Amino acid sequence: MARSTLTRDEVLDAAASLVKQHGPAALTMRKLAAELGTAVTSIYWHVGNRESLLDALVRRTVEEMGAIRPEGRTPADRILSVARTLRHELRERPHLIAMVHERGLTERMFLPAQQALVHEVHAAGLRGARAADAVRAIQFQIVGFLLVERNRERAPAQSPAESELRDPGAAPHDPALARALARPADPERLFLVSVRALVRALLAPPAR
CATH class of the missing domain: 1.10.357.10 (Tetracycline Repressor, domain 2)
Structure with a gap:
C-alpha cells in the first residue's frame, strides 16, 4: 500500500542513502519509490525527474559541506x-x-x-x-x-x-x-x- 504522505526531505534522505550504499548508478526512480513505499508518480511530484533529483542532492551536499x-x-x-x-x-x-x-x-x-x-x-x-x-x-x-x-x-x-x-x-x-x-x-x-x-x-x- 502506497504512503499517503511524503515530504521532499524524506525523498532526498532516501535517495542519499541509496547513493551512499550503492553508488549513483543504483539510484532509479523505481528503486527510490520502492524504498519509500510509494508510487513513482509521487517521487516525480516532489523532486521532478532523475536529473532534477541528482541536482537537488548535489545542492544539499554542497550546503552540508558549508559548515566548517x-x-x-x-x-x-x-x-x-x-x-x-x-x-x-x-x-x-x-x-x-x-x-x-x-x-x-x-x-x-x-x-x-x-x-x-x-x-x-x-x-x-x-x-x-x-x-x-x-x-x-x-x-x-x-x-x-x-x-x-x-x-x-x-x-x-x-x-x-x-x-x-x-x-x-x-x-x-x-x-x-x-x-x-x-x-x-x-x-x-x-x-x-x-x-x-x-x-x-x-x-x-x-x-x-
Missing part, C-alpha cells in the same frame, strides 16, 4: 581542525562527492573550507602569493591524501600482504623503523602528521 568552523588557539591549530573536518566530511560522502564533481560544483563545495583557510593564513601573517600557495598546498594535501586512502581501501586483498614484503634487513641500524614499517599504517595519525608538518613549514618565517 575552525577550532583551536593558534592559526596552525585551526588550520589543522579545518583539514580534519574536511577529510571527515569527504569520507562520509564519497559517492555524493563524486556526483558533485560530475556536475561541475567541486570548487563551490570547497569554497567554505578555502575561505576558512584564507582567514587562518592571514591570521598567521601570510599575504599575497605566499598566502595563496599555502591555502592551495593545504587543500591539495587533504584531497590527495584522501584519494590515496580511498584507493588503498578499495584495492583487493594483496598477496603477499604489504607487511610480508618488508625486508628486516632494509633498516639494519634502526630495528624500530623496521618494526614500525611492518605494522599497518594508521591513516588518521598519518594524516595529522603530514598536515601538521606541512602547515608548520608553510607558516614558518621565510629564510633570509
Whole structure:
C-alpha cells in the first residue's frame, strides 16, 4: 500500500542513502519509490525527474559541506581542525562527492573550507602569493591524501600482504623503523602528521 504522505526531505534522505550504499548508478526512480513505499508518480511530484533529483542532492551536499568552523588557539591549530573536518566530511560522502564533481560544483563545495583557510593564513601573517600557495598546498594535501586512502581501501586483498614484503634487513641500524614499517599504517595519525608538518613549514618565517 502506497504512503499517503511524503515530504521532499524524506525523498532526498532516501535517495542519499541509496547513493551512499550503492553508488549513483543504483539510484532509479523505481528503486527510490520502492524504498519509500510509494508510487513513482509521487517521487516525480516532489523532486521532478532523475536529473532534477541528482541536482537537488548535489545542492544539499554542497550546503552540508558549508559548515566548517575552525577550532583551536593558534592559526596552525585551526588550520589543522579545518583539514580534519574536511577529510571527515569527504569520507562520509564519497559517492555524493563524486556526483558533485560530475556536475561541475567541486570548487563551490570547497569554497567554505578555502575561505576558512584564507582567514587562518592571514591570521598567521601570510599575504599575497605566499598566502595563496599555502591555502592551495593545504587543500591539495587533504584531497590527495584522501584519494590515496580511498584507493588503498578499495584495492583487493594483496598477496603477499604489504607487511610480508618488508625486508628486516632494509633498516639494519634502526630495528624500530623496521618494526614500525611492518605494522599497518594508521591513516588518521598519518594524516595529522603530514598536515601538521606541512602547515608548520608553510607558516614558518621565510629564510633570509
